[in-house]
Amino acid sequence: xxxxxxxxxxxxxxAFLRVCAVLGIIFSFTQSSYAQIHLDRVSKAERxxxxxxxxxxxxxxxxxxxxVIQPASDLIQMQLFGNNIDTTGIQLPELGGKIQEVxxxxxxxSFGVDIYLDQNVYVMATAYPDKxxxxxxxxxxxxxxxxxxxxTQQFLAKNWYLNINxxxxxxxxxxxxxxxxxxYNEIADKLxxxxxxxxxxxxxxxxxxxxxxxxxxxxxxxxxxxxxxxxIEEYLPDVNVIYTREDDTFIDLxxxxxxxxxxxxxxxxSIHANGFHDPxxxxxxxxxxxxxRSESSLEIMKKENMIFNDGKREVRxxxxxxxxxxxxxxxxxxxxSERIASMxxxxxxxxxxxxxxxxxxxxxxVLYEASMPALLVEVGFxxxxxxxxxxxxxxxxxxxxxxxxxxxRDYKEEYERSQEITSSN
Numbered sequence: 001x002x003x004x005x006x007x008x009x010x011x012x013x014x015a016f017l018r019v020c021a022v023l024g025i026i027f028s029f030t031q032s033s034y035a036q037i038h039l040d041r042v043s044k045a046e047r048x049x050x051x052x053x054x055x056x057x058x059x060x061x062x063x064x065x066x067x068v069i070q071p072a073s074d075l076i077q078m079q080l081f082g083n084n085i086d087t088t089g090i091q092l093p094e095l096g097g098k099i100q101e102v103x104x105x106x107x108x109x110s111f112g113v114d115i116y117l118d119q120n121v122y123v124m125a126t127a128y129p130d131k132x133x134x135x136x137x138x139x140x141x142x143x144x145x146x147x148x149x150x151x152t153q154q155f156l157a158k159n160w161y162l163n164i165n166x167x168x169x170x171x172x173x174x175x176x177x178x179x180x181x182x183x184y185n186e187i188a189d190k191l192x193x194x195x196x197x198x199x200x201x202x203x204x205x206x207x208x209x210x211x212x213x214x215x216x217x218x219x220x221x222x223x224x225x226x227x228x229x230x231x232i233e234e235y236l237p238d239v240n241v242i243y244t245r246e247d248d249t250f251i252d253l254x255x256x257x258x259x260x261x262x263x264x265x266x267x268x269x270s271i272h273a274n275g276f277h278d279p280x281x282x283x284x285x286x287x288x289x290x291x292x293r294s295e296s297s298l299e300i301m302k303k304e305n306m307i308f309n310d311g312k313r314e315v316r317x318x319x320x321x322x323x324x325x326x327x328x329x330x331x332x333x334x335x336x337s338e339r340i341a342s343m344x345x346x347x348x349x350x351x352x353x354x355x356x357x358x359x360x361x362x363x364x365x366v367l368y369e370a371s372m373p374a375l376l377v378e379v380g381f382x383x384x385x386x387x388x389x390x391x392x393x394x395x396x397x398x399x400x401x402x403x404x405x406x407x408x409r410d411y412k413e414e415y416e417r418s419q420e421i422t423s424s425n
Contacts, residue, residue, distance in 0.1 A: 036084045037061045041091040044099045052123050053099055055115060057136040066136060068127045071157035073148045076125045078113040078138065085111055105160035112160030116385055122148045157389050164353045164399065172231055172402045193412045195240045196232060197260040199270040199366065200225035204250025209275030211382020218248065220391050221271045224379060227401035236409060257369020267408065268374035270366050273391060275383045282387050283355035284348040285378040288337035289368060290323060290361030305365045318363035326368060336373035344377065344407035352403040354380065377404065
């Protein structure tokens, strides 16, 4: 789209800034490229004209350039360009109010900024340098819900801490198989890794965690579970996929394990999404059954072991004795679970570029009831606004499902290769 700057020059300053914001034009300023710029403080206030709000970035020198986008009614994002911006000791505004939170992310040549608004606030955002200082001002003008909804459709939210290569993260092509020898073919049917149980956590009367913008865990994990099943059916046609639920149905924790056992599964994968009172907490976790080794594992275990009886919530805690007996009786399952968990964690962190919170053990009832290798996967925190947007999007769900798929595919290939070698020997 061409811009006639001669016609723009006759507009008033505010109109010019509005056009530039819509077109995504980046403002540039002249300054020494060697001087360090200090961002000492970010403050927020209501506008003096009563028509909106202002966020002020307190710089001691003009920055190189900046950009503003508004991908959602409650999210404004900015990118502050400059290799030499220093935020040491920065003061950020208090949480809460119409402008809920301001977050900064250090990037290679700039800073990313997320500004979260109260969900009942509807504004249109523009930014401009303050004429009386070196500060940068973000002006938010009150508007209608409809106008904001239409305006935000042109932008795609940025995940500052992610650098996903879409082709790499979504690549689920098969690894060329080697030809098994004749001895292996004779016992192959008994050694096949051919049934996977996919368990979408919660469901029905049990919503699971309630995240940012009232996102329900049960909906997010069902979408990821079905994408995972589709990948397996397409790329591993010799593997049978069994779902514990395929719609918004409540399934008891004990029944989920029973479903897996009835179908003689080779792997049980229970998919969940986390939540925490601190919205900055993020990342994936992969659990296999065992004694919890940390306080955080214990807290997640208590949430996931919630049982619904007659409309009441009860926590079923496995005793230390039960877990020790299980470890002794099913050491092979636990070893396999840990191996697949490590492969899945690798896929999350290296291919999907998610923050990893590690592979852990905990006493989950749903894993205890499944007599096979079993994992519980926390794909991220719905209470983190950025992760909520990612996990609620079809793109993000595809990224997570493909990462889980690749770990299953790689383990299956590794397992069958080891069986081939064993039979040959």
